[in-house]
């Protein structure tokens with residue numbers, strides 16, 4: 001076989017198969033207003049609450065990395081049955097009420113047609129654009145899953161090294177650069193003091209990779225070993241343009257102003273620092289890469305065709 005034949009087979013036979021039944025504009029006939037309904041609702045929310053961009057980005061990530069992008073994260077625990085929402089990394093997630101709001105409008109416009117998994121994907125895409133991030137077309141056609149088990153939630157933690165964090169991304173088929181790109185989502189949103197005090201001198205843990213002024217600032221927010229701040233305060237992940245979807249995250253970690261250990265390590269590890277410097281220097285290249293990496297993340301282990309179901313209520317299985 002010639003190399004050109006192999007390339008042709010890849011583009012026309014294998015590539016469409018990899019995204020089987022997910023396509024841009026999947027609801028074009030079955031629910032033409034679907035993407036507009038989602039966009040309007042996200043716009044309304046964003047106007048009064050800019051934190052929605054971070055809420056949705058984290059929700060989309062935590063959904064897709066556990067059993068694929070199938071809305072399994074959206075299920076509420078019920079008597080005798082747990083759900084992914086109860087797992088440690090998910091207890092602080094927010095924004096589920098926006099998904100409910102969008103779902104109820106869509107159920108009136110086109111009953112049992114648009115999946116909850118697609119709502120999360122589309123709403124995240126729209127919220128990123130509203131915060132200044134890239135605009136991109138995203139394929140749809142996901143179906144909602146039938147399982148949500150807290151014991152299956154196995155997301156990377158913030159204190160991992162780059163190598164260890166990458167293990168979970170590599171298992172999902174990502175390249176290291178794509179992990180660096182997706183972590184750029186930390187250009188918006190918050191963490192909590194409890195996840196950062198292991199790096200702060202006020203807690204007896206001075207981390208030399210953190211800028212001294214940032215160490216002092218976070219010490220004022222989080223308190224000290226003897227007098228920890230009450231109610232675990234929030235800390236912005238991007239210490240400069242905290243609500244803007246830009247490349248400032250990479251510039252901050254390049255200046256020792258990363259908040260989570262994993263953020264700071266990206267700028268220091270020999271395997272990732274060049275990508276970080278490249279994104280810090282070129283915001284457009286970051287945004288382009290981010291859009292492709294999000295499309296890839298949104299295609300992880302999706303249910304298509306007749307698999308799964310189209311939930312009526314994103315919080316409960318139809319046959320509950």
Ligand code: HEM
Nearest residue numbers: 054055057058061092156157158165182185189190191192
């Ligand atoms: C190695 C990979 C990652 C690790 C270890 C990690 C870890 C974390 C941690 C610990 C927090 C703070 C949670 C809290 O204090 O409540 C956080 C927040 C966040 N993460 Fe990640 N993350 C990773 C990858 C990602 C990816 C791939 C995305 C999305 C594409 C993402 C989006 C976000 C967002 C937007 C927030 C802020 C949430 C909010 O303010 O509501 N993260 N992440």
Ligand SMILES: *[C@@H]1O[C@H](CO)[C@@H](O)[C@H](O)[C@H]1NC(C)=O
Nearest residue numbers: 239240241246248251252255
């Ligand atoms: C904050 O971000 C703006 C816009 O990217 C930049 O011009 C400025 O130098 C940054 N400031 C700091 C202290 O990093």
